[in-house]
Amino acid sequence: MTGPAIHRLPLNAILGTALVGLLVAAILIGLFWMPYGPIAIDLDHPLAPPSWAHWFGTDQFGRDVLSRAMLGARISTSIALGTVVVAISTGTCVGLITGFLRGWTDRLLMAASDAILAFPGILLALALIAVLGSSRSSIILALSIAYLPSVARVVRSAVLSIREREYIEASRVAGDGTIYIVLRHVLPNALPPVVVLATSLFGWVVLAESALSFLGVGVPPPAPSWGNMLSDARPYMEAANWLSIVPGFCIMGTVLGVNLLGDALRDWLDPRGET
Amino acid sequence: MPAPLLQVEGLRILAVGHEADGRPPLLDDFSFDVAPGEFVAIVGESGSGKTITARAILNLLPPGVKRAAGSIRLDGRDLMTLSPDQMRKVRGGDVGMVFQEPMVSLNPALTIRCQLAEGLKLHRKLSSVEIHRRCLQMLTRVQIADPERCLASYPHEFSGGMRQRIMLASVLLPKPKLLIADEPTTALDTLSQREVLELIVELARDDGVAVLLITHDLGLVAQYARRVVVLEKGRLVESGETQQILCHPAHAYTQRLVNSLPHRPDVRAAINANAPVVLSVARASVDYPGRPGLLRAGPPKRVVKNVDLQVREGEIVALVGASGSGKTTLGRAVLGLKPLSGGAIRFDGVDLGAMSPRQSIDFRRAAQLVFQDPFSSLDPRTRIGDTVGATLRHVSGLGRAERRARVEAVLDEVGLAGFAERFPHQMSGGQRQRVAIARAIISRPRLVVADEPVSALDMTIQLQVLTLFQKLQSQYGFACLFITHDLAVVAQVADWVVVMSEGTVVESGMTDAILDDPQHEYTKALLSATPSFSALALTA
Structure with a gap:
């Protein structure tokens, strides 16, 4: 069905690209130049409101909020990206194996993932970080383990329906082995929900990392992440509201942008949408 | 001839955007009528507009599709001028409809009793005792064994043929004047198909209900319909007495339809009894595993x-x-x-x-x-080319170029030359089936x-x-x-x-x-x- 042109305009793609583009630009520029040193303390100007000198103001130690938000973007995004890559790749593998092979492997792995799902994600991550110690890689590991089961579940349910399709049987009749069938026919058809999941997972991880940093077990100071910026801002909520508004908007914009882009990506990836 | 019960005149139905793209309307200048108690069939292939016609009569057109011209009269009343409330009384009350897919047209969460009684409650004011009595009676008429138990059961407990009979019972309960049956037996096997159709004919005759059968199967038309309307791509091709149309089709399209019925060859090539046996099956049995229980599976089922x-x-x-x-x-x-x-x-x-x-x-x-x-x-x-060539992957000593050539050759043989780069969704059902055949014979x-x-x-x-x-x-x-x-x-x-x-x-x-x-x-x-x-x- 062809709708009027307005319906075909991918608004989500445009807005999503714009927001994610902004994020990427902030990270890239931050690699070469920042208005001030993000951890440079300037005790002459603590809690300065936004001005031409400090666009987003300064915090209680006089550090430039814009610079900190730019570095925070780099740190938060790298953690989110790392977690998404680890959780999606291992989760997809687990989902493919359990969904396609069924039997005891399926029951064992799914029982394990149910056990993980029984913990609230943040609580599990907290416990893991308590064991592993607080560093960026342990945050990535902890969050990956917390989110892996939901990825595995989504992939597994897609695989369960795909494995009963006749083209799988046709591939078997052609003489293809299990690994080839899984990689050639099952995986590509199971991917669209994974792509969407990956983008919303990115959003969750940004939030979860912020929450962990807010609780003081995330990115260790003085390195800024949006989460520990928010955490630092808490005592000054009334006196210096820009301290919470800036990282808050950063988190919101990133999560929204990535989710919108994910929807657009799914529409675009589907070959049936071409005609 | 008595005054027609249903009179469709000059019906024209458009899909939004079709005209702008220069595509023809879904239905164009389509007229036919159905007399009270008559059995009329609409025949056509997929995309000919048969189902759209049925939906137009009930004013249940899908979004983006609208009626552009023409009138639909039931008992002399123009259905286009009715308010939504009045239309609701027509649906189910005056016109009942049986759908193609019996597996999904009954609500799996409700008992048969609820679904049978629903139509009666809406359209006829009756006591619950009376409703119960009529439901039982109707189930007996559609030959459901143990109707009392059936009322308390859920749809999943019945086979496709049984469900279609239950569906028929629920549609006929409010005593409609017209029954629209949209491919009612396409999803059923030969034996259930016959049972359901015979029931439709019998019940319709007893109650004086007119039947509009929508089908692609000329065999069914020949067997059951008195008059037939042939549709092609939204246009009326031919209509008249079944016998006349099927035995002496005037229009080329009808002739093609009639000729496409499978026919028995007059002479069959003799079987070569000396040909080597390729496949031999000896006392073969296959079991399906039983339902998985809490600790171990139930007994296997031998199919x-x-x-x-x-x-x-x-x-x-x-x-x-x-x-x-x-x-x-x-x-x-x-x-x-x-x-x-x-x-x-x-x-x-x-x-x-x-x-x-x-x-x-x-x-x-x-x-x-x-x-x-x-x-x-x-x-x-x-892509089609890769699907067809999949089997050749396991042929040793076959280069990429040779493989491509074989794929091209076999696609050419099934009449799909140049389709190798397409995706399945860009092809029609018939073309896809040719691909499936090509895939099977390439090796x-x-x-x-x-x-x-x-x-x-x-x-x-x-x-x-x-x-x-x-x-x-x-x-x-x-x-x-x-x-x-x-x-x-x-x-x-x-x-x-x-x-x-x-x-x-x-x-x-x-x-x-x-x-x-x-x-x-x-x-x-x-x-x-x-x-x-x-x-x-x-x-x-």
Whole structure:
């Protein structure tokens, strides 16, 4: 069905690209130049409101909020990206194996993932970080383990329906082995929900990392992440509201942008949408 | 002639955007009428606008589709001028509708009682005792055994044929004047199809209900309809008395439809009894595992029991049976896709269960499968060329260029030259089925199992695909196990017929012998349930 042109305009793609583009630009520029040193303390100007000198103001130690938000973007995004890559790749593998092979492997792995799902994600991550110690890689590991089961579940349910399709049987009749069938026919058809999941997972991880940093077990100071910026801002909520508004908007914009882009990506990836 | 009950005049239906793209309307200047108590059939292929007509009558057009011109009168009342409230009284009250898919047209979460009583409560003011009495009575009339228990049951407890009868009961309960049946038996096997249609005819006659049957099956039309309306691409082609139209079609399209009915060849090539046996099945049984219980699975269910059959080189053996007779399972077992739980299957004299790895690789290439559903048998993310060439991956010493050439050649053979780069969704059902055939024959197989290869296709397409299949079969001389429920197709293609019922072979023999002189009761029932208009042609 062809709708009027307005319906075909991918608004989500445009807005999503714009927001994610902004994020990427902030990270890239931050690699070469920042208005001030993000951890440079300037005790002459603590809690300065936004001005031409400090666009987003300064915090209680006089550090430039814009610079900190730019570095925070780099740190938060790298953690989110790392977690998404680890959780999606291992989760997809687990989902493919359990969904396609069924039997005891399926029951064992799914029982394990149910056990993980029984913990609230943040609580599990907290416990893991308590064991592993607080560093960026342990945050990535902890969050990956917390989110892996939901990825595995989504992939597994897609695989369960795909494995009963006749083209799988046709591939078997052609003489293809299990690994080839899984990689050639099952995986590509199971991917669209994974792509969407990956983008919303990115959003969750940004939030979860912020929450962990807010609780003081995330990115260790003085390195800024949006989460520990928010955490630092808490005592000054009334006196210096820009301290919470800036990282808050950063988190919101990133999560929204990535989710919108994910929807657009799914529409675009589907070959049936071409005609 | 009495005043018509339903009168459709100059109906024109458009889909949003179609005109701008220069595409024709879904229905254009379509007129027909139905007299009270009359049985009229609308015939056409998919996309001809039959279902849209039914929906237009009930004012249930899908979003984006609208009526642009024409009138629809029921009992002289213009249905276009009715308010939504009045229209609701017409639906179900004056006009009832039975849908194609019995598996999804009943609500699985409600008991049969709720769903039967619903229509009555809406359209007739009756006490609950009276409603109960009428429901029981109607269920008895549609020949449901133990109607009292049926009322308390849920839809999943019934088979497709039973559900369609229940559906029919619920539609007929408020005593409509017109029953619209949209492909009511397409999803059913031959025997249930006959039962449901006979019921429709009988109940409609008893209650004086007019029936508008929407179908693609000319055999059904010949058997049941008094008048027929032929639609092609939204336009009326021809209408009139069934006998007249089917025996002396005036329009070229109708002629093509009639000619595309499978027909029995007058002379069949003799079977070569000395040809080597490619496939031999000896006392084969297949079990399905039982329902998984809490600790261990329930007892296995035997779906194929001690089946014997043989297919020789160059021979087409038809495996016939109702749904659930085990024919598809046997077809899969023959290809080694389902493990046997008894007996043996030999391919060129070698037991499938005792093949060396080398032999099973060769077997994979030598035994191929054509599926029923052209929509789920092709990977939506794989280009046609890759799908067709998949089997060649396992042929050693075949270069990329050679493989491409073979794919091009075989696509050309099935009439799809230049389609290699397309995706399945860019093709029609008939084209997809040609792809499935190409995929099966590209490795020059010794045996092809064809599982209902044409039953999902339109009449004219069905003929084309069947003819193509026969041509390729005689050209390459592969042995073929042809699984079908349609005896008309069997009559056209098969050399030998094996009839299965409830997992066992009840009868087998030469095609003509089985068709002309069936011995087993089940075969007889199957034959008499197969709609054909040979009888009609005789009386003409």
